[in-house]
Amino acid sequence: MSTDPFQGYAGRGALIERVKARLVIDWRGIHGVAHWARVAANGRRLAGTTGADLGVVELFAWLHDSCRHDDGRDPDHGPRAVDFARELRGEFFDLEEARFELLAAACELHTRGQTEAEVTIATCWDADRLDLGRVGTVPDPRYLCTPPGRDPDVIQWALARSLAGHEPGR
Ligand SMILES: [Fe+2]
Ligand SMILES: [Fe+2]
Structure with a gap:
C-alpha cells in the first residue's frame, strides 16, 4: 500500500467535500475548514522534525472536528470522528491497520489534554x-507535546496565522 492515503482514491478534495456534506457546525466557524487547513499546515511543518506519519497527520486535520454537534466543548466529538473515519476508509482513503490505529487514537483522545503519546499522535x-x-x-x-511544537518560533508562526485567519491552500 502506498504511504499516500489518497493513492487510488479521488483525493483530498473529495474527502473534504464528503466531510462538508455531513458537517452540522459552521463550515466557516472556529472549528471549520480554515482551522482544518491550518492544522494540516502546522502538522506538515512539525512532521519535518518529529518524523510523524504525514498521511495520518493530514487525515487527522480534516477529520478530527468533523463530527462536532456544536462549537462548544462537545466532549464526544473525538470518538465520533473515529467512527466517521472508519466509514470513509476504503471509499475516500486507505491506511494500513497500524496507521489507522494511530489516526483513531489521535482523533479519539485529542480533547483530553494529554501531553504524552506516540510521535505521530503527539504531532497531530x-x-x-x-x-x-x-x-x-x-x-x-506546557500543553504541547513535541520539541518543535514547543519551539517559540513555531508557536509565534502558528499564532500569527491563526490570528490573521490565514487559510492555507488545500
Ligand atoms: Fe476537536
Ligand atoms: Fe481542532
Whole structure:
C-alpha cells in the first residue's frame, strides 16, 4: 500500500467535500475548514522534525472536528470522528491497520489534554493546539507535546496565522 492515503482514491478534495456534506457546525466557524487547513499546515511543518506519519497527520486535520454537534466543548466529538473515519476508509482513503490505529487514537483522545503519546499522535495534537490563537488563546508550551511544537518560533508562526485567519491552500 502506498504511504499516500489518497493513492487510488479521488483525493483530498473529495474527502473534504464528503466531510462538508455531513458537517452540522459552521463550515466557516472556529472549528471549520480554515482551522482544518491550518492544522494540516502546522502538522506538515512539525512532521519535518518529529518524523510523524504525514498521511495520518493530514487525515487527522480534516477529520478530527468533523463530527462536532456544536462549537462548544462537545466532549464526544473525538470518538465520533473515529467512527466517521472508519466509514470513509476504503471509499475516500486507505491506511494500513497500524496507521489507522494511530489516526483513531489521535482523533479519539485529542480533547483530553494529554501531553504524552506516540510521535505521530503527539504531532497531530500539537498541530491542533498550535491553532488556539483563533479563539484568543496563546498556545502554552506546557500543553504541547513535541520539541518543535514547543519551539517559540513555531508557536509565534502558528499564532500569527491563526490570528490573521490565514487559510492555507488545500
Ligand atoms: Fe476537536
Ligand atoms: Fe481542532
